Amino acid sequence: MSGAILGISAYYHDSAAALLVDGKIVAAAHEERFTREKHTSEFPQHAATYCLEEGGLQISDLDCIAFYDKPYLKFERLLETYHAFAPQGLKSFTSAIPVWIKEKLFMRKMLNDSIAKLGDGKVKILFPEHHLSHAASAFYPSPFEEAAILTIDGVGEWATATIGVGKGNSIKILRELDFPHSLGLLYSAFTYYCGFKVNSGEYKLMGLAPYGHPDSEQTNLFKKKIVDHLVDIREDGSILLNMDYFNYATGLTMCDDKKWLQLFSIPKREQESELNQVYMDLALAIQQVTEEIIYLMVQTAKKLTGSKYLVMAGGVALNCVANGKLLRGSIFEDIWIQPAAGDAGGALGAAYAAWHIGQGKPRQIVQGQDSMEGAYLGPEYGSDDIKRTAKKYKAPYTYYEDFEELCKVVADLLDQGMVVGWFQGRMEYGPRALGNRSILGNPCLPDTQKKLNLKIKYREGFRPFAPAVLEEDISEYFDLDRPSPYMLLVAQVRENRIKPLPENYNRMKMYERLYHLRSDVPAITHIDYSARIQSISKKTNERFWKLIYTYKQKTGYGLVVNTSFNVRGEPIVCTPEDAYRCFMRTEMDYLVTGNYIFHKKDQPKLVETDDWKTKLKLD
Numbered sequence: 001m002s003g004a005i006l007g008i009s010a011y012y013h014d015s016a017a018a019l020l021v022d023g024k025i026v027a028a029a030h031e032e033r034f035t036r037e038k039h040t041s042e043f044p045q046h047a048a049t050y051c052l053e054e055g056g057l058q059i060s061d062l063d064c065i066a067f068y069d070k071p072y073l074k075f076e077r078l079l080e081t082y083h084a085f086a087p088q089g090l091k092s093f094t095s096a097i098p099v100w101i102k103e104k105l106f107m108r109k110m111l112n113d114s115i116a117k118l119g120d121g122k123v124k125i126l127f128p129e130h131h132l133s134h135a136a137s138a139f140y141p142s143p144f145e146e147a148a149i150l151t152i153d154g155v156g157e158w159a160t161a162t163i164g165v166g167k168g169n170s171i172k173i174l175r176e177l178d179f180p181h182s183l184g185l186l187y188s189a190f191t192y193y194c195g196f197k198v199n200s201g202e203y204k205l206m207g208l209a210p211y212g213h214p215d216s217e218q219t220n221l222f223k224k225k226i227v228d229h230l231v232d233i234r235e236d237g238s239i240l241l242n243m244d245y246f247n248y249a250t251g252l253t254m255c256d257d258k259k260w261l262q263l264f265s266i267p268k269r270e271q272e273s274e275l276n277q278v279y280m281d282l283a284l285a286i287q288q289v290t291e292e293i294i295y296l297m298v299q300t301a302k303k304l305t306g307s308k309y310l311v312m313a314g315g316v317a318l319n320c321v322a323n324g325k326l327l328r329g330s331i332f333e334d335i336w337i338q339p340a341a342g343d344a345g346g347a348l349g350a351a352y353a354a355w356h357i358g359q360g361k362p363r364q365i366v367q368g369q370d371s372m373e374g375a376y377l378g379p380e381y382g383s384d385d386i387k388r389t390a391k392k393y394k395a396p397y398t399y400y401e402d403f404e405e406l407c408k409v410v411a412d413l414l415d416q417g418m419v420v421g422w423f424q425g426r427m428e429y430g431p432r433a434l435g436n437r438s439i440l441g442n443p444c445l446p447d448t449q450k451k452l453n454l455k456i457k458y459r460e461g462f463r464p465f466a467p468a469v470l471e472e473d474i475s476e477y478f479d480l481d482r483p484s485p486y487m488l489l490v491a492q493v494r495e496n497r498i499k500p501l502p503e504n505y506n507r508m509k510m511y512e513r514l515y516h517l518r519s520d521v522p523a524i525t526h527i528d529y530s531a532r533i534q535s536i537s538k539k540t541n542e543r544f545w546k547l548i549y550t551y552k553q554k555t556g557y558g559l560v561v562n563t564s565f566n567v568r569g570e571p572i573v574c575t576p577e578d579a580y581r582c583f584m585r586t587e588m589d590y591l592v593t594g595n596y597i598f599h600k601k602d603q604p605k606l607v608e609t610d611d612w613k614t615k616l617k618l619d
């Protein structure tokens, strides 16, 4: 037994691989970052190869490979669902089932064939259930010896949500909610109806919700219609969906558009069409209903376990607005959420389940610290890689021997309102960029948000940006009394930083409201005065911490705007070459990779000076 386990998630969306050696995470990465196909469902050939290389291992060295769900159970669910809903399902049965017969039923063969491409040698494959993988990804790397576990997603094999308890190295699932009744799929149905893509647009729907008018007649009517017609919410947080309104069990779309039109009196929004107030109110209504259901589930988890702490995973756990409210609700003393809460994190969870449950190995917990290493678990690149990219693209750059000097230059650029690509160290695992594959901006300037959305990210103007704040400065800016290292908590900007609203505010159009200055850090203050916070600790990301610290020395502000290093529709960059190409395709001003600052050929070059102010000079 080598103690090495490779976890795999694949064939649905967000494929990924993770390597655990003696219970410690050695590497974890999403396949999309290597193939550049966002949310790819392909077997994670590149991610798995990277993980093995990082561990210096061959396939034959592994104890086993752990796959993140049980394909046969999933197949059984599909057959039974079609049977139960026949004959409505016949059309999609004939189009979906052949795919399953071809691909899913023979998953074992597909898996074996793909694994064979990773190298020679026979290796055992284990199949922990999907929600057990999520539960394992939430509990085992958490800082708690004992905790209640809540997993919520669209659907695994049958389960759509579970409540469990973790103690030492064991996990016990206590309650399970089964397909077709699913909070994740309910939220996805609204994502679809509001004109966003299912499985990726949920985050946009959450971002849209605060533009809805709280307590307006329209929002309240939508909420009433949701709970009267679509979802029966029980006291324990379990739900029953009225399947007359949903198509996902048998059809090829999420919901019955005609019935939803009758119910809500608004048609399905076409993708990319203008966002009207009514869709914002609908987004707010479903966000509020979702929060109520999560809250009830969390209360049940408390009742069933009596634990002090809660851990969460599954795609719905990425709903950071709900998470912030949970924390303020104080049902549990503390909450830890797996940063790769979606299906990519299932790869890590499956490996953990194989180690602690399959092999019965004990957990080693460092008190007060999780085992995710800040989620910086992906590949990193050195000076040679950066120089190779510079040579290939004849890219102009300035090299800084002294990193602290570089921080001063970048702090100065940010202060001048420049947008800077920041590429350092190991790539993040999970959907958020946490300061190693990030684009940074000045949080105090009124036009940072507009510039980032429209000129760099090429995405909807309403999308908010998040602050990366020095861990020790969180409570200077936000009503939050603890670190939020994975950008999974939302809290309010502190009252003393807030500016009053004009009288005609409610009559303003969405975009006018969006760009209204709400605080002294407007670029990260959301429309409802909240912020999606990431705290930076010197311990887990010293380089990013140093940059923000230097920025604070210069400006007095211990925070910057942090958004993921990608453009709309593309995965976050992985290599220095990806970063350079993204830099050149956008109006980003400067790119920092390692100790190199790249500029554009027609842009001012940075010239080092002995004083703190760096001068800009045209080539």
Ligand SMILES: [Fe+2]
Pocket (backbone or CB within 6 Å): 130, 134, 153, 154, 155, 156, 314, 315, 342, 343
């Ligand atoms: Fe899942």
